[in-house]
Amino acid sequence: MTEALLSSNHAAALAATLAARANRGGRGFGSGVYPITPQTECVELLCQQEIEKGHVVRVESEHSAMAVCMGFAFGGARTFTASSSNGLAYMAENVFAAGLYRLPIVMMAVNRTLGPPWNIWAEHGDTLMLRDAGWIQLYCEDNQEVADTVLATYRLVEDPRILLPALVCQDAFILSHTVARTLLPDQAAVDAFLPALNLPQRLGDKPRTVGGLDWPHDNEVHRRELHEAMGRVEAVYAEVQTAFARTFGRTLADPVVSYRMEDADTVLVSLGTTAATVRAAVDEARSRGIRAGGLRVRLFRPFPEALLTRALEGKKRVGVIDRDLCPGLGGILWAELRGTARGDGVVQGYVAGLGGGDIRVEHVLGILEDLVGRSHASAPVLWEVA
């Protein structure tokens, strides 16, 4: 175990490198990379690593970066790439292809506002746009979680019951460029944690056509299989948590992370680093007599509906803070969560921190006060934080 001051970009690159080297007994490692702010430092550091039985290909676009990863994966290699924002939008066609091919690719995404106009700061709309692509999506709250999630995700996605790609998401600059004390395990521990990848759909040497014409009924079956694999993610994730704790002696965060929820009647739900601010606001609100609680959705795909339903049971008021906006609808997390909350509680959507606006404790307290005063939900509120 080594401890270092690392940005989340560098933490992701080093974790991916550990996972890459761990497959040297298998068919190796490969990556297609393309720079985009604020992900660039991740792929730069990856390009500087010596990886036994591994190649990093510097390509000409995000679309090709994902295609190169798919080629590596079809050859049976472990793969990694990273992107952000408009890069993800440009890559999108191949993001879907990797999902539909069920290739266990791990991609680190730095959540950044889509442009134009150009804005390089945090917003979750870029990865949420890919929510239907057949990828597992995990949102991280700090640097340690980014490193741990990258490692743990390989074990999750390469499990023969899963075989799906995964996005490990982190907030632009708030994490990507912020240096924090981060623990990285030794190679031997990672080798023990990540057995060599054995991909059943490897292209191999037998005549067959992968991805050709699929009549409607076969297509239905293939989609159903993908959907069912998503349905197994939570159970396999729990096994990965156990193995992670046993191997590395640390806890891997839950799919849904609760904060002071036991006796809370007013709950704020959020993604990524917003949840850390929510925790501070919950403490402050409680000192003012509001029985507040926080819920962080770490696993967004598959959507942890049962976990959220259980966590929100009997809660009087639920506020969802989205750092994203689906124009004409509202926040995406709110829209997805609406259907899961049971009972007669109020579920109110708030959109805050668009374009990287700094969501501070006072903003969340304002949202809490607004929420406490509500007997009915209204249309989503665009909460300015500037």
Add this chain to the structure above:
Amino acid sequence: MRPERLRLLSGPVPNEPVLGGLPQSAQDRREPILRPGNTNCGACGMSVGLQLLRHAVAERQVQMVVPACCGIVAPGPFPFSAFGAPVVASTFAAAAAMATGLAHVARLNGEETRVICWAGDGGTYDIGMATLSAAAERNEDVLYICYDNEIYGNTGGQRSSATPRFASTSTTPGGKSVEKKDIVGIMAAHRVPYVATLSLAHAEDTVRKFRFALGATGFRFLHILAPCPTGWKSEPAHTVELVRLAVRSGLYPVLEVFEGRRYVINVEPEMSVEDLERYLSLQGRFRKVATELVPMRAAVLEHWAELAQRAEREG
């Protein structure tokens, strides 16, 4: 097909073609690359190309990447495959990038597998151009073969940047107004180890080039003029004849470019106007509209002047 029929087919075939002094059956890969049951139209130039590729591949291990094009419809619906080789579909623009990954894994694992892209002109000249250019610039160990039917055949025959001037397509019903891209010049400008054009009417030369390209390393680009009877509105029986006329008239130069510098002309054209006229007259796409022989002939001569210059200066 009944097993007895299969046995008959694998035995000696009377009057079989002789390539390079050897009967076809003596050089064939046991498994055809394109097997019976494929969905290609009769006399598709792509089919002829794949049959010739079979001889050259012989017993080499190959993996193929086919982007969106007629080539990925050819094998038929899941779970059947009329391709007698492992084939993976890439998205339209991504063949050369996906092949890059496969080629790297083969090298990382010390495997001799040759990775082949088999792509139409839409995936090569148009949407896949950036990906192709980048893979060529990186000199990936990929054999990229473009079967050029000069239209988006799979979607019903729309113009591409490979469509020749004057050709009528479903999106240029009055004839295309601009020349097709010089893909050979573009690829040669990448200074890749090997670029060649292949004539389906010159089987020996074509198989030789396939063999050379399969044995070479680094990025190799092969171009096949692939008549599409459906899109060109030509008789299926004329597929090979059309290529022969294109070569004879000088419209389709048959050549090789080594390292992007050394041009070698493999078949000397007769440059005959009659052959050009006949080439045009056999295709509905040139008959529908006022196809002008004079500017076409001028463009052919101009291109040959360029080629002669390149071949002389560089060679």
